[in-house]
Amino acid sequence: MTGYNAPVKDMQFLLHDVFAISVLDIPGYSDLDRAFTGAVLEEAGKVASAVLAPLNATGDRQGCVLENGNVRTPDGFKAAFAAMKEGGWTALDCDPEYGGQGLPYLVNCAVGEIFVSANMAFNMYQGLTHGAVSAIHTHGTDAQKAMYLPKMIACDxxxxxxxxxxxxxxxxxxxxxxxxxxxxxxxxxxxxxxxxxxxxxxxxxxxxxxxxxxxxxxxxxxxxxxxxxxxxxxxxxxxxxxxxxxxxxxxxxxxxxxxxxxxxxxxxxxxxxxxxxxxxxGMRAMFTMMNEARLGVGLQGYAVAEAAYQNAVTYAKDRLQGRAVTGVQNPGGAADPLIVHPDIRRMLMDQKSFVEGARALTFWGASLIDRAHRSDDAAADGLIGLLTPVIKGFQTDKGFEAAVQAQQIFGGHGYIEEQGMSQFVRDARIAMIYEGANGVQALDLVGRKLAADGGRHVMAFLDLIKAECRAHDGDKRMQPFAGALKSASKQLQAAALYFMQNGMKNPDAALAGSSDFLHLTGHVCLGLMWVKMAKAAFTALDAGAGDKDYLEAKIATGRYYMARQLPACTMHLAKIESGADPVMALAAEAF
Structure with a gap:
């Protein structure tokens, strides 16, 4: 049986130390002080651990049943759904005119991660409703809003x-x-x-x-x-x-x-x-729902990986297997715990550095949505439009990889259903497919988003990265972070330039490299987030504020990402610059 605990400390660090949300000039953010968000997230964590997570395996085993034209959900789902409604969790960021609480989308996003990690399948019932509410709220008539929104926001x-x-x-x-x-x-x-x-x-x-x-x-x-x-x-x-x-x-x-x-x-x-x-x-109206759903699916990618990672850490600390090559670490036991072995550490660090980086990127993306909607900020709207296929595609690809790594740590025990790790892998797999398969996300990024508004948004993103790197000039502690990001961003620029020079005369040259470009961009995005997180951690340590062990672990995790994950940008650029010929060389009959 798997377990889950909401990562409230990490979420609070992002909200208040990294992004300092309560002082941002986004309407509604001034109310989001540390005490308020902490109370909301702690309560959501209790619901997730006590109500939703225990039903995750139940839902997986029982599934849904079609009887006489009606669908019956697994045992416990109806009571859990009633509890979600009663707690007001379905209405967090919805319009108060129709019964919502009017909180920023960022709060709904953070709470949504907790609920997805606890029980992805269950959370989809209310998550999809939220998207439909957004579409009706944006495109519906006054009569349609009055008829549907109050009942849908309440999830009646x-x-x-x-x-x-x-x-x-x-x-x-x-x-x-x-x-x-x-x-x-x-x-x-x-x-x-x-x-x-x-x-x-x-x-x-x-x-x-x-x-x-x-x-x-x-x-x-x-x-x-x-x-x-x-x-x-x-x-x-x-x-x-x-x-x-x-x-x-x-x-x-x-x-x-x-x-x-x-x-x-x-x-x-x-x-x-x-x-x-x-x-x-209709496509314009539907994309109001689809764009929100794609950010939500990107969230699913790392949220399921977070749950899998938590269980893998517990197992790696408890399971005795072999001895550390540097000497016995558990002299009172027959073997050392798995976590002493470098390859186990590698897999755990891959998962940890991805999940924490993806959480930061998703929270930042949610804040851009709030800025775009609450401040009518066209620049924020353009930037999140650029990043949405990256958040969806990159985070679900890497989230699935992370779930597989978590399962791998269990060895053969991860492959049998009793441990529950296979469910994380099976559940995570759909996120790479629905709401636009990841190959389509890559085509959207290269074929539409790069050139949108004359390339203004990708240039703004690159300028943002340059400014972030310059801000840390002279700070030796930040060089492993800012220096690595600067190099990766240059590779991103080189890839974009390749498309500009070759895409028009040979469109296949751009499309053959689109998935690599999506991943290259994703790594740069997470690199940017790790620069921001490292700086916030150093600042807190200098001030003697916060949990020292947590902050030092945050810095070490960031260093790992910059040293072991960001170099993938070199590989992706090489594949992009190889062009279309290696991909398109075979005739269809040769496959």
């Missing part, structure tokens, strides 16, 4: 996103689901959607599906797609669920992981729906 009703169809995933231009307009202003939706997370369940009294479909006159491709609100139960004039709508669950997918979440095939047979946003502009 939950929400989904319906994009994928059996014949099309990423290429939504092939979408076939139809929307026929009716005289009363509604539409009848007909078609089939697959891979719908939380598509049906017994946790809420209604489910509000956001469905992409084609209305007449829209034309071909994605430009002809509209977005519709399609409730499972039609909402009566009294605001309560009434008759069953024409949407049914065809089956629950049998998946590699996240068994506790119902991934459904949904059949729409003349289901009544209402347009959300502008006609034939």
């Amino acid at each position: 009703w939950t929400g989904t996103m319906n994009l994928t169809e059996p014949h099309c995933g990423t290429d939504l231009g092939l979408l076939r689901t139809k929307a026929e307009p009716q005289e009363d202003g509604s539409y009848l939706i007909t078609g089939q959607k697959i891979f719908i997370s939380a598509g049906d369940h017994d946790l809420a009294e209604n489910i509000i599906h956001l469905v992409l479909a084609r209305a007449p006159g829209g034309g071909e491709g994605t430009k002809g797609i509209s977005l519709f609100i399609v409730p499972k139960f039609l909402v009566g004039e009294d605001g309560n669920p009434g008759a069953r709508n024409g949407v049914s669950t065809g089956k629950i997918e049998e998946k590699m992981g996240i068994h506790g979440n119902a991934t459904c095939v949904l059949n729409y047979d003349g289901a009544k729906g209402w347009l959300l946003g502008d006609l034939h502009k």
